[in-house]
Amino acid sequence: MGYKFVLIGYPIDHSLSPWIHKQFLEKSKIQGSYSIYEIEPDDSFQDKIAALKDNEINGFNVTAPYKQRIIPFLDEIDRSAEVIGAVNTVVNQDGKWIGYNTDGMGYLRSLKSKYPSFYTDKSSRILIIGAGGAARGVYYGLVSEGFKYIDITNRTVENATEIAKLKAEDTNTSILPFHEVAKYLDNYDLIVQTTSVGMKPSSDRSVFSMDTIKAGCIVSDIIYQPIETKFLKEAQRTGALVHFGHTMLLYQAQYAFEIWTGKKVPLESMDHQLKLILEGR
Known part of the structure; x- marks a missing residue:
């Protein structure tokens, strides 16, 4: 059967x-x-x-x-x-x-596969951009993993405040005004972009300027169409490390398959194959 x-x-x-x-x-x-x-x-x-x-x-x-x-x-x-x-x-x-x-676990697995050393310091400072369903999943996943400093910025402060209610006892979360957050980007070791800004067909857009981020910061965008968003291109230009959204898609699917079958399938070259498929669309 x-x-x-x-x-x-x-x-x-x-x-x-x-x-x-x-x-x-x-x-x-x-x-x-x-x-x-x-x-x-x-x-x-x-x-x-x-x-x-x-x-x-x-x-x-x-x-x-x-x-x-x-x-x-x-x-x-x-x-x-x-x-x-x-x-x-x-x-x-x-x-x-x-x-x-599986979104939170999918994000954590995808980030760990690319930057495993990031997980050795749970006091790393993290910024999440956006306060929708994806942001909620990513925030909860990072809190569950034990990261202690996770800030959120969003145009609607109330939505960000709702997400911050998911924090653990030792989680420190500040809600930053969206129009001011660019001034503080050099504080962060990981920046996660979870909004739809920059998605096809509006791929010439970015949430804000990335000029102030520090070199070596990991910059992540969960958008995978296009794979290399304007947000990530600007981050690379300033010396940041980047993390592509299509890998989250793969790892959340991997976790779903594990729930269904009990088998954790190694992804091997699937991220490259998926990238080629997406680039051909």
Whole structure:
């Protein structure tokens, strides 16, 4: 029979998840399939989910706009999904649907694979730009990893303040005014850009000038279209180290596959293959 996995969301006809998970199935020598299950806005979400349950699938990914809407249809959600307030991975465990959020772990794994030495000093200073769902996942992941100084900047201060409520007892988080943050960039060892600014087709945009960052700072952008955003180009010009968004996509998918099958598939050359695919789009 083999495993049956799907992706739900809308629109998802150009999603890279089928390619990624088919690679995982081949690498792990597991029989199975991964397909798209598009739910259009005019469809009955409840009926579509009921049909999915009838298909007895082993697991599925959830993408926009259904990461919150799926939650009432699940039997359980794990701590990360509860805290982040969104589910992107569901596993069928003995007939129970259990929801997870793999974004935080995916980000941590992708960063550690590129810059493992960063994890030796938990007092490194970190700045997160943005306060949406992705920022929430990244912040929670970094807090869970034990980093003690994580600041947030966002145009809407209230949203950033909500994320800061996820901090641990020994986490220090300041909310910085967006229009002033460029003055303080040289304080940080890691800067994570989580907004959609600079994404295709507006790839000529950047959140703000990177002229004041210090050499050796790791600058990360979760956008992967384009792979090298204007934000990252400006950071490289000032001597920063860069971290590309497509690797987070791979590692959060790796964690989802691990939840479904119990197997952690080594990515090997997949980041380079995915980069070539994205550059050809």
